[in-house]
Amino acid sequence: MNKKIFLVTNRKLAGDNFYHVLEQAVAGGVGAIILREKDLSTEKLLPIAEKIKEIIGKKDVKLIINSNLEVARAVEADGLHLTFRDFISNGIKWNKTMGVSVHSVKEAVLAQKGGADYLLCGHVFQTDCKKGVEPRGVSYLEEILKKVDIPVIPIGGIDTNTALEIINLPICGIAVMSLLMSSQNPKKHIQDLKLLVK
Ligand SMILES: Cc1ncc(COP(=O)(O)OP(=O)(O)O)c(N)n1
Ligand SMILES: Cc1nc(C(=O)O)sc1CCOP(=O)(O)O
Numbered sequence: 278m279n280k281k282i283f284l285v286t287n288r289k290l291a292g293d294n295f296y297h298v299l300e301q302a303v304a305g306g307v308g309a310i311i312l313r314e315k316d317l318s319t320e321k322l323l324p325i326a327e328k329i330k331e332i333i334g335k336k337d338v339k340l341i342i343n344s345n346l347e348v349a350r351a352v353e354a355d356g357l358h359l360t361f362r363d364f365i366s367n368g369i370k371w372n373k374t375m376g377v378s379v380h381s382v383k384e385a386v387l388a389q390k391g392g393a394d395y396l397l398c399g400h401v402f403q404t405d406c407k408k409g410v411e412p413r414g415v416s417y418l419e420e421i422l423k424k425v426d427i428p429v430i431p432i433g434g435i436d437t438n439t440a441l442e443i444i445n446l447p448i449c450g451i452a453v454m455s456l457l458m459s460s461q462n463p464k465k466h467i468q469d470l471k472l473l474v475k
């Protein structure tokens with residue numbers, strides 16, 4: 278299976294390097310960029326999404342917008358990514374790829390039932406992004422993989438070491454935030470991860 282690397286943005290981790298990281302990630306062969314800047318208004322998020330679209334250009338990199346339907350529509354994004362709660366409760370009208378974050382086997386099953394196209398399952402490993410919350414571990418991921426048949430992408434604490442624990446599972450890719458957003462050499466990190474999870 279050709280597994281993809283999903284880069285989840287965090288402009289606060291990248292600082293001034295934000296667009297450089299994204300350019301390098303695209304050059305390194307990232308499969309998708311999930312623009313996840315939940316604190317930004319539509320007005321602030323839209324130009325960022327437009328700039329990322331420009332960086333992607335004609336490359337085969339999907340642009341997925343987290344939580345903001347208006348921006349997703351405005352930039353004709355490839356996908357919209359929602360929290361489980363928003364997905365289940367909102368009846369959002371979006372007819373392209375819809376991704377959902379889940380944090381339990383039950384949520385995974387319900388998200389599939391509700392029509393999700395793929396799942397981000399977190400958080401699998403210890404991560405500073407979820408301080409004080411116990412990681413759910415590889416067995417949680419395995420359990421989800423037994424219960425759903427839509428694409429499953431683990432998230433949380435994935436780096437070139439932890440990736441080794443999950444590369445042989447039938448996942449469709451891995452989602453990574455801190456390693457890439459704070460990297461001085463994101464192109465190399467993407468290439469290393471791609472070699473591992475191919
Ligand atoms: C059980 C549980 N619920 C919600 C979260 C929040 O994850 P977060 O990444 O902040 O939001 P999503 O965009 O992924 O829904 C969690 N970690 N655990
Ligand atoms: C954005 C996000 N969502 C998670 C979840 O469990 O829903 S974990 C996470 C952050 C993942 O970052 P890192 O690769 O730095 O661990």
Ligand SMILES: [Mg+2]
Nearest residue numbers: 378397399432
């Ligand atoms: Mg999440």
